[in-house]
Amino acid sequence: MRIVYMGTPDIAVPTLRFLAESKHEVVGVLTQPDRPKGRGHHTIPTPVKAAALEYDIPVYQPLSLRKGEDAAAALETLRQLAPDLIVVLAYGQLLPKEVLELPKYRCINLHASLLPAYRGAAPIQWVILNGETKTGVTAQQMAEGLDTGDMLVKKEIAIGAEETAEELYERLSELCVETLSETLEQLEAGTLQGTPQDDAQSSYASRITKEMSALDFTRPAAELHNLIRGITGFTMLEGKRLKVYGSRVVEGVSGEAGTIAEPEDFVVACGDGNGLRFTEIQPEGKRRMATADFLRGKKLKKGEKLGNAE
Missing domain, CATH: 3.40.50.170 (Formyl transferase, N-terminal domain)
Structure with missing residues (x-):
């Protein structure tokens, strides 16, 4: 043909x-x-x-x-x-x-x-x-x-x-x-x-918009995990934008939604009593990297709250 x-x-x-x-x-x-x-x-x-x-x-x-x-x-x-x-x-x-x-x-x-x-x-x-x-x-x-x-x-x-x-x-x-x-x-x-x-x-x-990537930690951890899998997520850490490319759901995490619950693994508390562990990220102005590499040079604080994505 x-x-x-x-x-x-x-x-x-x-x-x-x-x-x-x-x-x-x-x-x-x-x-x-x-x-x-x-x-x-x-x-x-x-x-x-x-x-x-x-x-x-x-x-x-x-x-x-x-x-x-x-x-x-x-x-x-x-x-x-x-x-x-x-x-x-x-x-x-x-x-x-x-x-x-x-x-x-x-x-x-x-x-x-x-x-x-x-x-x-x-x-x-x-x-x-x-x-x-x-x-x-x-x-x-x-x-x-x-x-x-x-x-x-x-x-x-x-x-x-x-x-x-x-x-x-x-x-x-x-x-x-x-x-x-x-x-x-x-x-x-x-x-x-x-x-x-x-x-x-x-x-x-529908078409994907940039605004959809903002991570609202009052939502269930599984929903945010799917968002990151689907379109990449972003939030604010110490006033700077943080892109999130990979994550895992962690069950039974305590703390206010949006706060760092386990700083050694970068686990953030979500609204359903579970948490989200970031596995691959890109800090503002830096390359995309495994979270483990990021944590070697950065000490997070337990209870620190991630800012609203802008």
Whole structure:
């Protein structure tokens, strides 16, 4: 088949490589425009663009597929590419009806959740935040709504009790390849069938904001542990920002919520009578490090209260 691939971040790269090395022909890649990143604000290609260029696949980066001259030009480009199928994975734009209906086999989206749960932009983070024990990838026939199309193939995996969103992200990027491989096999065999989603069972995974990372120690320790696993947490120690990348729940910790209960292990009391032991942190102006390394050069005080995150 002639395939157009649409994707942008790292999670979409393994699937592009799979397609590029398959018997199918990737006739073009659409990805988000390059944007400045880092302290130097240097413009760098998206991960998908960088991978596509390795395979000499033509890359297109329209600002929008839904409005303006850019959208009209992109639609004309897609018509000229004449794909049999469009595969989408974390592209970052909604596709208009004209694009959805253009290929012979329409458009297939790979979504990193077990639909209809966790539709939207940040399913990987939200399954961790909510303490879910399983997730997966769903291949779906794209519709005009947000992740609302018929489900085609589902692959499920368990989430480790201590697994972070970063670790889960890596595993799901490979699971996307398996899911698409099976989907294409069924498509070619003529056995691919869609199952409508039950909207009543749907949930929405909204975008993550910086404010969500603030650690409120009046909450239960397990909730804060999931927050740190999912999006990284931060608090204030001696008036300076402290990022928290790793933690463990410690049961039966006494002390006022937000105070250091066990200074030798950096255990902080939480609102449910349990505590949170920080295992990996980044003090303001310093590198990310194991808490044990931090404590070699810093003596904490029992009962010291961590400040409100700002």
